[in-house]
Amino acid sequence: MALAQADVLAGLKEIVEEVAGIPAASIEMDKNFTEDLEVDSLSMVEVVVAAEERFGVKIPDEAVTDLVTVGDAVNFIVNAAK
């Protein structure tokens, strides 16, 4: 099932707001999870699991280290859903 990039970004914003308390409005594609959004390694696990549930994709552990920015995650999810 194909997913639109905008829909994935909107969903990720909600997840990051829930997990890290960062207002969705300040979350953009170029934001760095660790440096800009204060999502530490434990919270990143929460984001990944929530994203898997929400978008019906699998994000392997070895892929998570490459998800540095929100855009990385959005693109990974869009590609994984194709």
Place this chain on the structure above:
Amino acid sequence: MSARRVVVTGLGATTPLGGDVSTTWAALLAGKSGVRLLSEDWAQTIPVHFAARVAVEPGEQMERVEMRRLDRSEQFAIIASREAWKDAGSPEMDKERLGVVIASGIGGVTTLLDQYDILHEKGARLVSPHTVPMLMPNGPAANVGLELQAKAGVHTPVSACASGAEAIGYGLEMIRNNRADVVVSGGVEAAIHPMPMSGFAAMKALSTRNDDPARASRPYDLNRDGFVLGEGGGVLVLEEYEHARARGAKIYCEIVGQGLTSDGYHIAAPDPDGAGVQRALKFALRDAGLTTKDIVHLNAHATSTPAGDVAEAHALRAALGADTDHVAVSATKSMTGHLLGGAGAIESVFIVKTLQDRLAPPTINIDDLDPAVTVDVVRDKPRALPAGDIAALNDSFGFGGHNVVLVFKSI
């Protein structure tokens, strides 16, 4: 190096009587009960339908995002520590000289059980990555240490219901031994959950007075039938005397000694002779450099169990002799319930306030004083304490046969 004296410069608490120290203390002097029927559905499925929940939910005192990665016991520790640190004037200091000692009897038991439910219902993938930092018993101390950037050492003594008092004693030693100048010390508990409550009920340790919860915690009353589980926590900022003076800190009182022993008698039952308690009392007085004549107040452990209250009273009289007669004994668990690892901590906060106001809090719910209790119990109304130099004791005992006595002195 001359002996390093230790004083109390900050207080914090969240209890069944209030979300801070001043609210709690006012309710305590007014003789209010913090015990209520539990509103959760599960409460009706276990033998005991009531407990003493905190008066102010952590959600009213913390941000949601902060809360979701903290066990409830850790939330209590953060809330009480923030109040205590602020009360101490948020000291600017070398953080390598700042320690934290915060205890818990059971740790993050609700996190453990909730995540176990998730494991069974949804699978391992959905178990929170925060589970271990939330359930570990040192979590409350660790989170406070992290927030304050304490680097002299962060510790968690565990001795069931004596844990909170033991933590304060540990803090006293850290400063005496010159490991730290300031130690944030105390205890917390958040175990109101059907599983631990069922366990305590199976031991016949809890009161089952379901038709009258506010009257269920009745230390020293002839018809007491067990303790009432409470939750919350208390924190004291302990500080080396010259360090406190140098920064012009408000000084409440001095903590002058502790006595620690173990019974070697039974895993849960108190030694009826209270020999271990007597030794702890004597060691504490010796450590404090005081005599039995100096003691005017005891905030008793007195949990409202049939065996424990009498054993403690007996031990006090055996250790203090005729001087027991001028000790005003308060059993504040009659109002707060029993906070397990938080008990010795909130009761130490109460002692500090008692010395400050020279008012011993009342013991409520005594309709018929048990004749086996041969100590002077402060009943129904607060009692004024004498002027001049006075000292007070806090004793706490835990399953396992742990005995802890702390000595506080006016300054």
